[in-house]
Amino acid sequence: MIAVILAGGSGTRFWPRSRSEVPKQLLPIAGDRTLIQKTVERLLPLIPVDRIFIVTNQNHAVETNRQLAGYGFMPANILVEPVGRNTGPAIGFAAAVLSSREDEVMAVLPADHFISDPDRFLKDLEFAESVAGKGYLVTFGIPPTHPETGYGYIRQGPALEAVSGAFAVDRFVEKPDRPNAEKMIAEGGYYWNGGMFVWKTSVFLEEMRSHLPEVHSRLDDLKKHCVINDTGLATRQLDAGGKAVFESLPGISVDYGILEKSSRMALVPASFHWSDVGSWSALDDVLEKDREGNILSPNVVALGCSNSVIQGETRVIGAAGLKDMIVVDTRDALLVCSKEQAQEVKKIVGVLEKENREEVTTPATVMKPWGSYTLLEKRENYLVKRLEVLPGKQLSLQSHDYRCEFWTVVSGVADVELDGESFKLDAGEFKFIPVKGKHRLGNSAEALLVLIEVQFGEKVIEQDITRYQDDFGRC
């Protein structure tokens, strides 16, 4: 079996932890590893890492790569979409790349869901593989626990003759209103559509040809224009021609474009506990609560609070008398809302987007292939950052046209190159980088390098950078 993990996401529902540059799957929302890490981990007992593929976009490719390196994940297995066109074209892109393996079974899985019992999940997946082997497009049906209005539903049809334990699909039901959701729950035989599918690549491509020919007809083109970006962060990308093709595709979900129309659908009821972790209030389904029903991070002093989620970072948080509330505190943005209104977070992000606030796009701590930086303060003509450079890594050789930089090493040893000369800076040492100075920062020591950088100049923006050489293909 091959796995294709869909890793899109706009980063709005878990704001302010998520940002457009760091959507949900890249965050450790439900434990100490990120959702995409857990998604890959879950598959490894069944599917070797070189058979796991991820479809994501350019903004998230580097961080996805970074997060999965520890599993031996192959960077070339990251397929980069130039734009988002919903799941139909995304899966089509993957199927095109994998079309030489058309006899194999492909599991399509979202990167940002939560599954608490991986063993059951793997058993179900193996069973679904056997059903798919018989020529079906398999969708997992999640037994509903309440009349949720946020999911689509699938009505179970008769049991398949070919394989016991799987069912025909009677019909797909779009996200219902409350009364209809209640009706379906009362009636029985309905499942939530969790967006997890299993099929033979060949069968999927046939069905796409029948039902979504406007996408299927371009798949060969996509395959032809797909190239491996051969740098330290190798990814499969589309060249200029391929990008144009992809951009011309209609934005359509695989459900609507193919599955609802196909006569080869099969439903496999899931035996595992699943959550799409669709909003902050869904944390209740995935994290352990204390006796009062609270989920608190360590820096919280809570008095008389119940059924509340209070998640912070380093800042101390005092809370009193909160009931059914959500508090999410980050270095540069704060969210406070009632659980009932957790879906309103999207609207808050919408308001901030219109104001072009950076808090929508970029977190205060930005992960980089060489480590990370944290913005400590930003004003018009200067900013202050803490840089952390991992052992053995270096930033690009670069220069800036509008700013100079003041570097103070506070931990570790820095390798500094400036206009052809090289220096070592110990903790407690300093270097000035003038405007247009060609410079590079690296860490060849064994400990983390931590450096305070003051940027000063006419323009202090990330875009003011010229790269001359980069270990991560960013020139």
Added chain:
Amino acid sequence: MIAVILAGGSGTRFWPRSRSEVPKQLLPIAGDRTLIQKTVERLLPLIPVDRIFIVTNQNHAVETNRQLAGYGFMPANILVEPVGRNTGPAIGFAAAVLSSREDEVMAVLPADHFISDPDRFLKDLEFAESVAGKGYLVTFGIPPTHPETGYGYIRQGPALEAVSGAFAVDRFVEKPDRPNAEKMIAEGGYYWNGGMFVWKTSVFLEEMRSHLPEVHSRLDDLKKHCVINDTGLATRQLDAGGKAVFESLPGISVDYGILEKSSRMALVPASFHWSDVGSWSALDDVLEKDREGNILSPNVVALGCSNSVIQGETRVIGAAGLKDMIVVDTRDALLVCSKEQAQEVKKIVGVLEKENREEVTTPATVMKPWGSYTLLEKRENYLVKRLEVLPGKQLSLQSHDYRCEFWTVVSGVADVELDGESFKLDAGEFKFIPVKGKHRLGNSAEALLVLIEVQFGEKVIEQDITRYQDDFGRC
């Protein structure tokens, strides 16, 4: 008339805006000026600034001075208590210092109350002065608006014969429970005790001799040991002998120690709108609300919120579905509580105090006589600060035994002295201050000086400082 403003305060009830080093009266809680500034402003039409005295403690004297300098306030009129001993000894100390003016009338006023109509207040004060002139100890009675359990009450006695509009005091009632508060409101003739008093110094001293002789007998000693600290921040302080005397005094309120026992009390009903601004929920009484009953600072995006106080600084705050909530966001600490539980803030501070958290004592931005500094980041072996030095001011000539400092000027021009040499640093220039280097930072230019300082060393604590000369008497 002379005014004595009592400015104590532990800084717990308005945490995290207030800290033990910056209690409520020093904060702009109810508008753009601080409560102590407003208290002084309110008096100025009636009482010249040189006749206004403040009793406070050493921690708050410098900042009190700084805040009142713009009114021409006389630094020597700041009386510094070595320890807090409640209002009895505090007023006694002031009366001792002012005993040479014993025929004058003294108004005693808290520094941290809110009064919305200063004209009515001044009229009432003038009337109280006339009553005090007849030998009474006058207390203002605040007409109660609801059965508050957080205040003491005063029961009105018969009208005074000597002066119409004033009443005898029947009795003082300590903070009641709810049923008793309701009973008093229903019965009528009760007032809140607002802690504002007017009397002739001589009459007060006589009553103190009768009812609180253990304090009265030490007043001459206090007066004798009171010295003016003759620096740029002149204050009246007690010398070592005076401190010992003051420390030996019992901690007792003027109400309990004198007023409840005196037969010379008079009650003047207040015609002005008053609030003691006793907790975050009291902001409702003093600030304007929007149509949904919210009090929001500019950086808040609020959807579906009502009757809530959301006060931030620069961080963006998203809020949804809050009802009757309080959110107070500062750079280093966050409070979220229901209005009902606003009094619990004290307990939160108590928990943090036990953990010795600096967030209880010191704000992220610390005001200094020369300007301010803001802590941007602190770790074990380094910290990063933004310093702002006012035009014409300089810090002390100083050195540090355990840390070096890296200074980058980002705005204005710095005057730097290091080991006897002097430099000017423009914006974009840098200076390294080695361990034990004798250095000084000043701003002789006309614009604000802003400087980013990285402190690095074995110990990075405020206490690691040796001062050789200081414009503010801190050597």
